[in-house]
Amino acid sequence: MEDDKIVTKELTLSYGERVVLKNINLRIRRNKITAIIGPSGCGKSSLLRCLNRLIDLTPEAKVSGQVFLDGKDIYAEDVDVTDIRRRVGMVFQKPNPFPKSIYDNIAYGLRIKGVKSKSTISEVVERTLRDTGLWDEVKERLHASAMELSGGQQQRLCIARALAVEPEVILMDEPCSALDPASTFKIEELMMRLKKQYTIVIVTHNMQQAARVSDVTGFLYLGRLIEFGETKRIFTNPKEHLTEDYISGRFG
Amino acid sequence: MNLKKCKGMLGFGALRLCAVISVLILGVIIFDIAFKGAGVISWEFLTDYPREGMTKGGIFPAIVGTVFVTFITALFSIPLGVCAAIYLSEYTREGKVVRLIRAAIRNLAGVPSIVYGLFGVVLFMRGLGFGASVLSSGLTLGLLTLPWIITTSEEALKAVPKSFREGAMALGATKWQTIRTNVLPYAFPGILTGAILGLSRAAGETAPLLFTGVAFYIPKLPTSPFDQFMALPYHLYILSTQHHATELVKPIAYGTALVLLAVVLAMNLLAIILRYRARKKLKM
Numbered sequence: 001m002e003d004d005k006i007v008t009k010e011l012t013l014s015y016g017e018r019v020v021l022k023n024i025n026l027r028i029r030r031n032k033i034t035a036i037i038g039p040s041g042c043g044k045s046s047l048l049r050c051l052n053r054l055i056d057l058t059p060e061a062k063v064s065g066q067v068f069l070d071g072k073d074i075y076a077e078d079v080d081v082t083d084i085r086r087r088v089g090m091v092f093q094k095p096n097p098f099p100k101s102i103y104d105n106i107a108y109g110l111r112i113k114g115v116k117s118k119s120t121i122s123e124v125v126e127r128t129l130r131d132t133g134l135w136d137e138v139k140e141r142l143h144a145s146a147m148e149l150s151g152g153q154q155q156r157l158c159i160a161r162a163l164a165v166e167p168e169v170i171l172m173d174e175p176c177s178a179l180d181p182a183s184t185f186k187i188e189e190l191m192m193r194l195k196k197q198y199t200i201v202i203v204t205h206n207m208q209q210a211a212r213v214s215d216v217t218g219f220l221y222l223g224r225l226i227e228f229g230e231t232k233r234i235f236t237n238p239k240e241h242l243t244e245d246y247i248s249g250r251f252g
Numbered sequence: 253m254n255l256k257k258c259k260g261m262l263g264f265g266a267l268r269l270c271a272v273i274s275v276l277i278l279g280v281i282i283f284d285i286a287f288k289g290a291g292v293i294s295w296e297f298l299t300d301y302p303r304e305g306m307t308k309g310g311i312f313p314a315i316v317g318t319v320f321v322t323f324i325t326a327l328f329s330i331p332l333g334v335c336a337a338i339y340l341s342e343y344t345r346e347g348k349v350v351r352l353i354r355a356a357i358r359n360l361a362g363v364p365s366i367v368y369g370l371f372g373v374v375l376f377m378r379g380l381g382f383g384a385s386v387l388s389s390g391l392t393l394g395l396l397t398l399p400w401i402i403t404t405s406e407e408a409l410k411a412v413p414k415s416f417r418e419g420a421m422a423l424g425a426t427k428w429q430t431i432r433t434n435v436l437p438y439a440f441p442g443i444l445t446g447a448i449l450g451l452s453r454a455a456g457e458t459a460p461l462l463f464t465g466v467a468f469y470i471p472k473l474p475t476s477p478f479d480q481f482m483a484l485p486y487h488l489y490i491l492s493t494q495h496h497a498t499e500l501v502k503p504i505a506y507g508t509a510l511v512l513l514a515v516v517l518a519m520n521l522l523a524i525i526l527r528y529r530a531r532k533k534l535k536m
Contacts, residue, residue, distance in 0.1 A: 054422060059345040086424030096415040098434060099534060109423040112433070158419075165423055 004068075005030045005169060005199040006051060006088075011065035013046055013055065020046050022223045023065070028169070028216075033191060033200045035214035035231065037207055039251065043223045044203040045093075048171045051201065052088035053081050069169075086113070089167035093174040095154035097146035097161075102129075102138055105146045105157060109165035128160035132190055152183025159190065170194065172202040176209065188213050207247060211235050219243045285513055289506030297507060302469065306491065307500055311508055316473050317386070317466070317481035318515070322455045324390025324477065325397055329454075330447050332394075333401030337443075340402070341409040342431055361399035366459040368396045373463045387477040389465035393454045400453070404446025408439040441530035448523035452516045458485040468494075484512040 006028035013021035020043045028034050036044050049055040050063055053074060066073045074084050086109070098105050106125045115121060125142065129135040134156050138149070146157055155175060162170060172191075176184040191200055191213055204210050210217055211231060218228040219242070227234060227243045238244045245251060300310030344350045372392030382388045412435050420430040466486045474481040491505035492498060498505075 052422065054418065057418065057421065082424045082426050085422055090422040092415070092418070092422075094415070096419045098416060098419065099438070108420070108433075109425075112420075112423060112425045112429055161423065 003029050007068040009066040011050060011067060013050060014062050015060045020223050024225050026218055026225055026228055028201055030199050031195055032215040033195050033213055034216045035210035036203045036218045036220055037210050038220035040205060042220050044220055045173050048173050048203055051171055052085050052090055086165045087167055088169040089162035090171045091158050091162055091175050094178050095151060095158050097154045097157050099147055101143045102146050103142040106161050106164045124164050128163045131163060132156040132160040152179050155179060169199045174204055285506055285509045289510035292503045292507030313473055314482040314484045314487040317483045318455055320474055320481060321386050321390045322451055324386060325393040325454045326451055328391055328394035329397040329401050333398050334405050334443060336402045337405030337409060341406050357399050357402055365396055365457055368392055369460040369462050372460060377464055384465045384480050385478045386465055386474050386481045389461045392460040392464050393457060396460055397450045397454045400450040401447055405443045408442025412438045438534060441527045445523045445527040448519055452519035456485055456516055458489055461486055484508055
């Protein structure tokens, strides 16, 4: 469908003998926020990693099935993995700024691509810092170490760093779980702003966050996609028993 | 209650005693050598050639020889060792082959240095035809130092958090780009320290030099890697045991020992300083 940015077809992931994801079929819609919820350890993070082929870094992982980005399977033979990862960016659960300056963190992705022009880089640094609401807080100290920032600021920096390479999709793996409520609020606001330009997939164990922020929600349980649909409907009128039980807190 | 506290203090005291004894031993060695050798040290001693059958003069060619051979050791073992460490740390996945390689490296580290010397004779002197030379000795020492460099470099690389690699690759960096720009720079202090310490040990080795190129007396300095050379550890050995007038040259022997010790301690100190400064710079 025209509207689908990412489509997975019978996506299955196993670590050796253990099957972690079973025949996942989902459609991530363009310019929407899709939330993946479910109890811990049921494969949510692994699912995200399959979407930008970061799963390749785990040697024991075996992926079968297909993942289509704009209609092309990212697991096909002739695919340039680094290009996929540039187009599908990721923000990790624990903020991981590099121990470089704020400026160099954001410049990293650009320099990797071969961008040398200082003016281009400075422009991108300012733009992404403004987009993530960090500009006013750090404009006086761009060359200070990123490690001096607070947790919430570091996470927003990581988002800015991901935005610098102009991705099309942003994958967020429980981006707020290590942050305080004030920072969480700022980042949720940021996500709502970002979806106008980007497609966002967020994994979260916080159901209220999923309900607040997302347009579409998928419930993942023990490696199976139990239910997938419009957030409003999932939370008010779930089709599956399991979904209803999870949402009403009968297990977690 | 009091008994427990007493036991604790006794235990702590015993451990502290062990530490003090270790430092004391080092202190005794340094003091003994410094005391007996300092009298000989002078600018002439360091820059003059040995004269009158080693009973007078200096040890300049031995100093130059040691520096020269250590330099060749560095050229051979550091690039090779660091690259091997990068391969083992970043490009292999756990399995039978990797375990075999690691076991081989560990075993290499335990091979006696004289055996390395003999191996050097066979491979470098005769096999590759380099003959008795700085090159043969340097390469032999290089083999000796290689396992150390590989192990310490690998440790330094493994100490870099996985999140650095993941973060870089998530931005579209290739594996080598990630290693070059986001792993190696942070492993560098550890690699550098390991290299300098490894070289400082190589500088003091005698056995690998014995048959591969060192000589007791050469009237001129080595000008090419294929020349023979003099070296401080070997010079010390000959003066102390093989010389026809060992009692007479004892002060010179101690002086040589002092210079050798100074070289090794200086390199260790350099390693510590460089590591401290590199770490400070990276905290940024």
